[in-house]
Amino acid sequence: MNFLKLIFLFFPVFFFTQVSYEGKIGNYPIELVLNIDGKFADGIYIYSKFNEPISIKGIIENGHLILFELDGDTRKAKFYFNNFKDGKEEYLGTWTNLKTEVQLNVYLKKKANQKSFLQSESTKQFYFRGTEENEENYLLIIDKKSNQIFQKMKMEECSFDGIYDVSVGDYNFDGYEDFSSCVQSYAGPNTSKTYFLFDNKKNEFFASDFSGTSLEFDEKNKLITETNQCCAGASIVKNIYKVKENKMVLVKEHCYKWSEKLQKHIEKKPKDCQ
Numbered sequence: 001m002n003f004l005k006l007i008f009l010f011f012p013v014f015f016f017t018q019v020s021y022e023g024k025i026g027n028y029p030i031e032l033v034l035n036i037d038g039k040f041a042d043g044i045y046i047y048s049k050f051n052e053p054i055s056i057k058g059i060i061e062n063g064h065l066i067l068f069e070l071d072g073d074t075r076k077a078k079f080y081f082n083n084f085k086d087g088k089e090e091y092l093g094t095w096t097n098l099k100t101e102v103q104l105n106v107y108l109k110k111k112a113n114q115k116s117f118l119q120s121e122s123t124k125q126f127y128f129r130g131t132e133e134n135e136e137n138y139l140l141i142i143d144k145k146s147n148q149i150f151q152k153m154k155m156e157e158c159s160f161d162g163i164y165d166v167s168v169g170d171y172n173f174d175g176y177e178d179f180s181s182c183v184q185s186y187a188g189p190n191t192s193k194t195y196f197l198f199d200n201k202k203n204e205f206f207a208s209d210f211s212g213t214s215l216e217f218d219e220k221n222k223l224i225t226e227t228n229q230c231c232a233g234a235s236i237v238k239n240i241y242k243v244k245e246n247k248m249v250l251v252k253e254h255c256y257k258w259s260e261k262l263q264k265h266i267e268k269k270p271k272d273c274q
Contacts, residue, residue, distance in 0.1 A: 018043075018162060020111040020118075025095045026104035031111075033118050033163050036060070041067060044120045044163055046127070051144040053122050060084060065093075079106060119166040123177040126150060130160020139166070139181065141205065151204055157194070158182040171195050171210065172243045173222040179205070188229050190214055197246060210248055212239070224248060230273075234258045236265060237273045 018035045025047075032045035034056075042057040056079065058067035065084035069077035081093035093106040119128035122144070129140040137158050141151040158165070158181055171178045182194040195210040212226035224241040240252040255273035256265040 018117070020114060020116065021091075021108040022111050023106065023108040025106050031118060032056075032108060035163065041065060043067075044118055046118065048147075051127050051142070051147055053118060053120055053127060055120065081106075117160055117163055117165075119160075120163045121166055121168045121179075123168055123179070125177075128166045128179070130155075130158075130165055132160070153196070153205065155182065167193075169217055170219055171208070171217055171224075172197050172246055173217075173219060174200075176200055186213065188232065190227075190229060208246060212241075212248070223251075235273050237270075 017037065018033065021032045021034065023030060023032070029048040030045050031048065032043060034041060034043040039060045040058075041060060042055075044053045044055055046053055055070045056067045057070055058065065058079070060066075063083055063085070065079070065081040067079035068075040069079070075098055077098055078096045079093055080096070081091050084091065089110045091106075091108045093108070094103055095106050096103045116129060116131040119130060122128060125144060126141050127144055129142060131138050131140060137155045137160060139153045139155050139158070139160070140149050141153065142148065143150045165181055165183075167180045168177055169180070170176065171180065176198040178195065178197045180193040180195045184192045186192070190213040192211070192213050193215070195208045195215075196205045197208045198205050210224075212224075212228075214227045216225045216227070218225065222242065224243065226237075226239040226241065228237040228239075229235070230237075234257065236256040238254040238256070239250060240254075241248040242251050243249070253270040255268045255270045257268050257272060258264075259266045
C-alpha cells in the first residue's frame with residue numbers, strides 16, 4: 001500500500017464543493033445549498049413556506065457534519081449529520097433549536113438540477129435564484145409571498161455557480177432595494193459589478209449605467225466612491241459621485257501617490273494619477 005492510499009484511508013477527503021438539496025425539517029419542506037471547502041462548510045437554506053434565505057456555517061469533524069443556523073453572529077439552531085460522506089444522494093440528520101432545545105429529524109436528497117442555485121442575499125420582497133438554461137445564464141427574481149417568478153433576467157456576462165453571486169443595496173438612494181451581480185476582478189484589489197436598479201413606476205429591475213472599480217455606496221450622504229489602485233498601490237484614485245436621474249455624476253476627484261520618503265500616500269493633483 002503506497003503513501004497516497006494511506007492518506008485516503010485515514011483522512012476523509014471531500015471533493016465536492018457546492019450541492020443543492022431538497023428535503024424536510026420535521027414536516028417542513030426546505031431547500032438547502034451546501035458548500036464544502038476541506039473540513040469547513042457553509043451555505044443557506046429556505047423553508048418553502050417562507051422563502052427567506054437563512055445562513056448556515058459549520059465544520060466536518062471526525063466524519064460528522066455540524067452546521068449552525070446564523071442570525072448575524074448569533075447561533076439559533078444546529079444541524080447534525082452523522083457519517084457525512086462525499087457523493088451520497090441522501091442524508092439523515094437532526095435540527096435542534098438552541099433556545100428551546102426542540103429537536104426535529106432532517107431528510108435531505110440531492111436535487112437532480114445542479115445548475116440552479118439559491119442566492120444568499122434577498123430583499124424584503126424578493127429572493128433570487130441563478131440558473132442555467134440551454135447554456136444561457138438567467139437570474140430569477142421570485143416574490144417571497146407568492147413564490148412566483150416576478151422577473152426573469154438574461155445575464156449574458158454572468159455565471160451563477162455559487163450562492164454569493166448577488167448582493168443587495170439601495171444603489172441610487174431612492175428608498176427601493178436594488179441588487180448587483182456579475183463581479184469582475186482586475187489587477188490588485190480592483191473589482192467591478194453590474195448594478196440593477198428597481199423602477200417603482202414600471203415595477204421592474206433594469207441594468208443601470210453605473211460603472212467604475214470597487215464602488216462603495218454611502219446611503220447616509222447619498223454619495224458613491226470609486227477606488228482604483230494601480231502599480232501595487234503606488235497610485236490610488238478616488239472619485240466621488242452623486243446620483244442624478246439614475247446616472248453617476250462626478251463631483252470630486254482625488255489622487256494619492258506613494259512617498260517612499262514619508263512612507264505614506266500623499267494627495268496630488270488629479271492629473272498626476274492619469
